[in-house]
Amino acid sequence: MDVNPNMALVAAIISDKTRSKMIFIMLDGRFHSASELAYMAGIKPQTATFHLKKMTEAQIIKVEKQGRHKYFGIKDPGVASVLETFLSIAPQFEVRSLKKSPRDKALRSARTCYDHLAGNLGVKLVSALEKKGVLVKENDKYEVTNEGIEFLATLQINIYELKKKRRSFSHKCLDWSERKHHMGGALGNAIFEKILEFGWIKRLPNTRAIKITTLGEEHIPKIFNIDL
Amino acid sequence: MDVNPNMALVAAIISDKTRSKMIFIMLDGRFHSASELAYMAGIKPQTATFHLKKMTEAQIIKVEKQGRHKYFGIKDPGVASVLETFLSIAPQFEVRSLKKSPRDKALRSARTCYDHLAGNLGVKLVSALEKKGVLVKENDKYEVTNEGIEFLATLQINIYELKKKRRSFSHKCLDWSERKHHMGGALGNAIFEKILEFGWIKRLPNTRAIKITTLGEEHIPKIFNIDL
DNA sequence: TAGATATTTCCATTATTATCGAAGTATGAA
């Protein structure tokens, strides 16, 4: 922890039962939307906003905005461990579990996030590209390595052309279903468009959900070294 | 820690400034009377009662009653270390210090506690007897060992006679100045009466204070293996 | 564009909590 949070303040934050519940939920290490936290803690969205603001000001949690959503998570591992200390001596809370509708489930496996791949597939792809040495994390975006340029060329993606475009090249994008980062920006968009063009995936009508085609089931694991 | 205190509850305790002060005072490891804690925290006795009750219920502190006094202290070393951790990074508190009057000072060095020795001398005597293997702590009282029976006989104290008396034989007695235990009960009384009879100590008029005589300064260190 | 969803702001209400005066109980001292 770089900042020395005031323990009395932290204690005051934790001492509220509703906030304790929310913290407990976020201690799974993932990010959760405001409405999800509200529902699980059994309060109205306005009240959730009230508490989330407090906790953000107290530097206990941080927020990542994603369009009209906001995802909240524990600020850093240091804060988490302090909170764990409190939790380690505390009993469990009853937390309402989210009912996952079938529609929701489909969205989780693969979908578009604006104009790039998200969901389980989006996250898997990015981590596969990191493992292959194609991408390197750098703050809030990804950089392409020299070997990466070659690899992307085999997918008919020209880095230099993409970089000319008037948009972010490859920002990290927090995934609401996986709670991990996938890749947005021009590069994310290019990869999405290409594998769509190759017929490896297709859009499902009236939703952001994506289906992997038979062709895709054949090629994607080979090219990216992942299991689907 | 054997009992599982509730996290939100513990946090709620710490988040109050007055309680933090009181905890801070008790973290010296000693027991403090309710009025002492009230004065040092800058609140009225009623308010202190209110907080002390809360902390006792939260299993953070425990209490030992001593006549009309009550002495409060951190429940156990485990709780103490958790509290230390949280308070160590919190800002310091201004705590009123107790003014010690000369009369008060005299009482601290040696005095009677009802009918037995208390104060520095009382505490020293008991720990010396423990070290010599005369006494063994057992819950809230002391037991006399076989060697102890012999030793006490040299002081003309007959254990078997004492045990016949209709009073507690040797309960532990919390000392308000030393905040450690000395010995009450029939045994504590017998020891007191004997060394008074030997002229090793004498009562000061109109107070509970005790003075060690020249004779006592000669014999007590020798017999009990202590420094005065 | 209109409609749906996610979150926020504003505001009034309710709940919780710390505080202390006044009066009561318990204990020790004279």
Next chain:
DNA sequence: TTCATACTTCGATAATAATGGAAATATCTA
């Protein structure tokens, strides 16, 4: 027995904080 001391209980008050209704803003969807 009478008085003083240590602590507690009760009740009123004031400060603080949590809650959600109503309406606004922002973003995505159709």
